[in-house]
Amino acid sequence: MTIARNLQHVRAKMADALAASPWKQQCTLVAVSKTKPVSDVEEAYNQGQRHFGENYIQELVDKAPQCSADIQWHFIGHLQSNKVKTLITGVPNLYMVESVDSVKLANKLNTAWGQKGAEKPLPVLVQVNTSGEVQKSGVAPEECVQLAQHIRESCANLLFSGLMTIGRFDDDTADCFEKLVSCRKTMSESLGIEEKSMELSMGMSDDYELAIANGSTHVRVGSTIFGARNYAN
Numbered sequence: 185m186t187i188a189r190n191l192q193h194v195r196a197k198m199a200d201a202l203a204a205s206p207w208k209q210q211c212t213l214v215a216v217s218k219t220k221p222v223s224d225v226e227e228a229y230n231q232g233q234r235h236f237g238e239n240y241i242q243e244l245v246d247k248a249p250q251c252s253a254d255i256q257w258h259f260i261g262h263l264q265s266n267k268v269k270t271l272i273t274g275v276p277n278l279y280m281v282e283s284v285d286s287v288k289l290a291n292k293l294n295t296a297w298g299q300k301g302a303e304k305p306l307p308v309l310v311q312v313n314t315s316g317e318v319q320k321s322g323v324a325p326e327e328c329v330q331l332a333q334h335i336r337e338s339c340a341n342l343l344f345s346g347l348m349t350i351g352r353f354d355d356d357t358a359d360c361f362e363k364l365v366s367c368r369k370t371m372s373e374s375l376g377i378e379e380k381s382m383e384l385s386m387g388m389s390d391d392y393e394l395a396i397a398n399g400s401t402h403v404r405v406g407s408t409i410f411g412a413r414n415y416a417n
């Protein structure tokens with residue numbers, strides 16, 4: 185019952201952080217189940233968890249059909265254009281792609297989602313590299329307006345829904361979150377979209393409370409719910 189207890193703990197912490205947040209936002213908990221077995225996903229599912237996040241295409245394509253069909257899967261990992269088709273056709277209940285970071289990728293997703301013949305457009309977030317670290321994916325903050333505009337104007341099968349970032353794992357985490365908030369503000373001014381209608385996906389196990397204090401509407405929490413990951417498996 186550890187997963188149940190961990191989930192309860194995270195939900196309580198989220199509720200406290202939301203009550204104290206000046207943003208008066210709502211926040212979705214995305215349980216990041218990468219490297220964890222189907223049984224762990226189902227244990228969280230049995231506690232009412234419906235939003236789950238995965239980073240690796242093959243793992244998600246293997247896992248999703250074995251898990252409850254009403255799970256809402258978020259793809260949060262680095263996505264190569266040549267894997268888009270596998271993701272779209274292999275995950276029947278794909279809910280959102282949080283890691284769109286190029287025009288090329290947006291176009292591929294748009295085409296693949298169109299070919300799938302889904303009723304609704306696929307919600308996507310633009311991933312922003314707010315830390316400037318070279319190993320991190322995402323567009324530079326000054327490029328996010330351009331990519332969002334492309335998605336809105338040229339990708340009819342995608343629904344631009346907001347921004348995602350991974351914070352720095354040090355004292356500057358809050359700066360990353362503030363930068364994402366400021367990207368959203370610029371986006372709102374440049375494209376005439378209401379700020380509050382754009383999601384902010386930021387915050388992980390070590391910093392989700394801080395992210396909520398900074399306005400996060402999606403926290404992606406893995407190890408605090410499922411325990412430490414063993415990448416050797």
Ligand SMILES: *Cc1c(COP(=O)(O)O)cnc(C)c1O
Binds near residue numbers: 388390406
């Ligand atoms: C793995 C991962 C998470 C979850 O990380 P934890 O520190 O285990 O909570 C969140 N977001 C992304 C993009 C990830 O790759």
